[in-house]
Amino acid sequence: FDSEFEIRTLDPEGIIFFGDIGTERNWFLLAVHQGYLRAQTVHEDNQVIVSTGTVISDGQWKTVQVSKQERGIFVNVGGATAVKMEQSRESQVVELGGGLLRIAIGALMPNGIIDVGLNPALDGCLRNWDWVKQDSSILQHRVQESDAQRCWEHIGPGSFFPGEAVACLPLQAVLENMTLVRENPNWNFTVGLSFHPAPGSRGVLFAIVDPQNKTVLSVSIDKELVLHFRGKVLGSGTLSSNPCSMGSHNLELLVMERQFAMKMGTEQGVMQLDQDDLEHLKSIWSHSGSRLYLGGQPGGSSFFHGCLQVKIQGTVVDVDLAEVKHTGIRSHSCPSTMEIRDQNRARSM
The missing domain is CATH 2.60.120.200 (Jelly Rolls)
Known part of the structure; x- marks a missing residue:
């Protein structure tokens, strides 16, 4: 799920991005809850692991980096570690097997059955993104062409x-x-x-x-x-x-x-x-x-x-x-x- 982006929001709750590998039983969520950064993942016994980080909903631009290191997932905000989560064995096995990685930005997967206990809609703005080191120029173009999705200079x-x-x-x-x-x-x-x-x-x-x-x-x-x-x-x-x-x-x-x-x-x-x-x-x-x-x-x-x-x-x-x-x-x-x-x-x- 290695990604980097800048985010600005005043919304106290909503999804930043959701990703899964190979199966819906192997997923990772980055969201905002009660104004704080929140990460969720699931382990083999279907136990959902939740970790809460720094304040994110203050209306200021913040640089967020998500990376996998030494069997763990790290989320850095402004260069400082905000969230650290252990990666499940199933996730490691699926990655080694080349499982399909899917990313949904600002939402869960369409027709998914996962309940993450959050209001998914997030009123926020993203810029300067790099999603799992893949070309996202089509997404960038669509956002620029949409009045409803364009970022305001000041909020x-x-x-x-x-x-x-x-x-x-x-x-x-x-x-x-x-x-x-x-x-x-x-x-x-x-x-x-x-x-x-x-x-x-x-x-x-x-x-x-x-x-x-x-x-x-x-x-x-x-x-x-x-x-x-x-x-x-x-x-x-x-x-x-x-x-x-x-x-x-x-x-x-x-x-x-x-x-x-x-x-x-x-x-x-x-x-x-x-x-x-x-x-x-x-x-x-x-x-x-x-x-x-x-x-x-x-x-x-x-x-x-x-x-x-x-x-x-x-x-x-x-x-x-x-x-x-x-x-x-x-x-x-x-x-x-x-x-x-x-x-x-x-x-x-």
Whole structure:
């Protein structure tokens, strides 16, 4: 599996590469787990061996080298050994017998049966690679020709939406570790949106959808920021043109007994909420069939183009929880302001 590459990611979990020799019972995996480099392999008794190394998900470029030395597999990061794993006897025998080596980058093998206990999708960027000392010029060409796979020069936290894509998440999966109890007499919830729209972008940032696929609560951009609840405009706010903001905006939304409170920049507003609306919202919030849409809403229209980060109850929503997600969405990284503008200009040409 001797390989070398540079990697940059903010994603806390996903596969860097997977390889096997001769059989699916003889494999090696290099991945990211909880922000750390992670290597896995399997021995003769099907025991999976896991070794964790250095922090990898800090958004900085790192040089990674994978090599086999003295019956072991070594993974170096920045020239220092980060992971060392013993190679199984079966693997050595297969190698001596000239078994077929296969490599999958950013995924497991198609139609494979191996469960590695990870979310395989990794939002990251690779460059200057040398995969098992083989010619990979075709792969290099395909990446350069693909907008969805091209690396940005600079990245920051958040999720990037290309203006033609939506992510749909089960609401209960999002709320699983958050403190929301319907029977609590002081029931409330908070939503925080940090977003950077591409120039001229309009569309839905955030929507709560009921089991009948009707949008109950949404925040959208249409020249100004608009809050809809049960089909009615509940509030709106002006998008700041302050040059110091560099096009970035922050919205805080608090729903509590009998009222909505909305704050964006220096603007604040409080809207009354009757008991029937509150009970309806509570029931949607706790229903297993409810969905959270990001970057759009049901019906395939009003897509948002730009960067977005959503917090519910103060916790960042992990877009990788989506049951439906367009391949053009970057779950854990956003380009710089200038790169958003340049991309939007290229789209309009």
